[in-house]
Amino acid sequence: MLLYERLKTSCSDDWRAYTEHAFVRQLGQGTLPQRSFQHYLKQDYLFLIQFSRAWGLAIYKSADLDAMRYAQAGLNAMLDTEIGLHVQYCRDWGIDERELHQLPEAAATVAYTRYVLDTGMAGDLLDLHVTLAPCILGYAEIAQWLAAQPDTLREGSPYNDWIEMYLSEEYQQAAQTELELLESLGADLPESRISQLETRFRTATRMEIAFWQMGLDLSD
Structure with missing residues (x-):
């Protein structure tokens, strides 16, 4: 079994609670309150900033040039493209860029992003990518x-634009590339190491659940 499939299987109930969350279901059905989606978009902007820091950390944690270049490409994409596109998307939803700059981080945003960064600092490149996987691969x-x-x-x-964005060939290919890196980093691991990674993946998945729920609860 591939490492990614094993990680998901180890927390199958949490994984389903994340990927089929009420926020996701309502978004798909078009019944999600727009205020909930706007709250999610605002916090996702702050998440992307911390996500960029995680890609910077991935450069530092990389052991060879290929891995460093992959992480650099991720960082460049975030800073040069993704954040700008998100700002424009927020503007389409009536959220001004000045408001984004002044936003306080919600507890769920702080908990999730700092967990990723802390895990990456304490562990190795594989630990970091395992905690990023629920986001990158999960959205796909x-x-x-x-x-x-x-x-x-x-x-x-x-x-529908949100669905199309993550359903796009570009995003799906980016997720596939991330999956291949994860499997390469996670090849031939002892059971004790896999167990550790399962714990990290489960925690990150639970953080994703809390991030969706934040949008429904409009909680800060």
Whole structure:
């Protein structure tokens, strides 16, 4: 079994609670309150900033030039493209960039992002990518899952652009590249190491659940 599949299997209930969360279901059905989505978008902006720091940490933790260049590409994409696109997307949803700059981080945002960074600092490159996997790979799976659901509303839904973004060939390929790196880093591991990684993956997945729930609760 591939490492990624084993990680998901080890926390299958949490993984399903994350990928099929009520926030995700309502988003797909077009019934998610717009205030909830806007709250999520605001906190996701702050998440992306910390996510960029994680890619910077991945450069430091890399043991060879290929891994460093991969992490650098991720960092450049975040700083040069992704954050700017997110700011524009927020603007389309009535959220001004000045408001984004003044936002306080919600507890769920702090907990998740600092867990990723702390794990990456304390562990190695594999530990870091295992904690990033629920986000990078999970969003790719969520988009595929939503596209396959008979009750997902696409045409006329205010959330179809979000689904399309993560369903796009570009994002799906980026997720596939991340998966290949994860499997390469995680090849031929002893059981004790896999058990440790399962704990890290489970915790990151639970943090993702809390991030969705924050959007529903509009909690700071």
